[in-house]
Amino acid sequence: EPEVTQTPSHQVTQMGQEVILRCVPISNHLYFYWYRQILGQKVEFLVSFYNNEISEKSEIFDDQFSVERPDGSNFTLKIRSTKLEDSAMYFCASNGPRGGADYGYTFGSGTRLTVV
Amino acid sequence: RKEVEQDPGPFNVPEGATVAFNCTYSNSASQSFFWYRQDCRKEPKLLMSVYSSGNEDGRFTAQLNRASQYISLLIRDSKLSDSATYLCVVTFSSGGYNKLIFGAGTRLAVHP
Numbered sequence: 001e002p003e004v005t006q007t008p009s010h011q012v013t014q015m016g017q018e019v020i021l022r023c024v025p026i027s028n029h030l031y032f033y034w035y036r037q038i039l040g041q042k043v044e045f046l047v048s049f050y051n052n053e054i055s056e057k058s059e060i061f062d063d064q065f066s067v068e069r070p071d072g073s074n075f076t077l078k079i080r081s082t083k084l085e086d087s088a089m090y091f092c093a094s095n096g097p098r099g100g101a102d103y104g105y106t107f108g109s110g111t112r113l114t115v116v
Numbered sequence: 117r118k119e120v121e122q123d124p125g126p127f128n129v130p131e132g133a134t135v136a137f138n139c140t141y142s143n144s145a146s147q148s149f150f151w152y153r154q155d156c157r158k159e160p161k162l163l164m165s166v167y168s169s170g171n172e173d174g175r176f177t178a179q180l181n182r183a184s185q186y187i188s189l190l191i192r193d194s195k196l197s198d199s200a201t202y203l204c205v206v207t208f209s210s211g212g213y214n215k216l217i218f219g220a221g222t223r224l225a226v227h228p
Binding site: 035040042043045048056089091096103105107108109110112 | 152157158159160161162203215216217218219220221
């Protein structure tokens with residue numbers, strides 16, 4: 001079964017440092033997403049990406065965040081200057097040619113980001 | 117008001133029990149409805165979609181009441197392996213695609 005692959009599985013970084021979280025979505029999917037989950041809280045939408053541009057972003061996704069699809073296979077989330085409150089599990093997801101959550105929304109196994 | 121509201125639990129039930137979870141959502145324009153399952157520190161995984169007509173998948177039955185903006189999940193004959201957090205999820209169309217809006221989840225613990 002096709003998978004969404006995320007690396008690294010765990011990243012520890014110092015406050016103020018830049019981090020890049022990497023994702024390889026399913027190859028024929030067209031819509032890509034980042035969600036995050038702070039420990040003990042709900043999964044929250046960050047951003048969606050289609051046709052090489054952001055489709056929608058949440059209030060959480062401020063100027064410190066950016067996304068990129070640099071080479072047609074990787075999909076990255078960059079946090080420019082990390083804060084303690086950025087510590088969370090970050091999930092990448094993708095879905096299928098027709099888009100929409102009804103069409104095969106698949107999550108990666110997540111990157112646990114710890115900011116110290 | 118929270119977009120998707122669930123009882124956090126935990127629900128502690130013995131093996132073989134029947135357990136029901138409820139969920140309410142605030143946006144009447146929500147279009148699709150799902151139950152996801154999340155194991156500790158893992159990604160959410162789709163359990164089943166939810167339709168107004170009700171739908172069943174083995175021991176799991178889901179129901180949607182659009183008028184009341186209410187979603188339910190019934191698990192029959194609980195197994196130890198059902199222990200997890202169950203996430204109620206709705207989608208809201210925005211710009212031609214859907215994003216998922218998650219509830220905070222209901223924890224289920226099935227004991228021998």
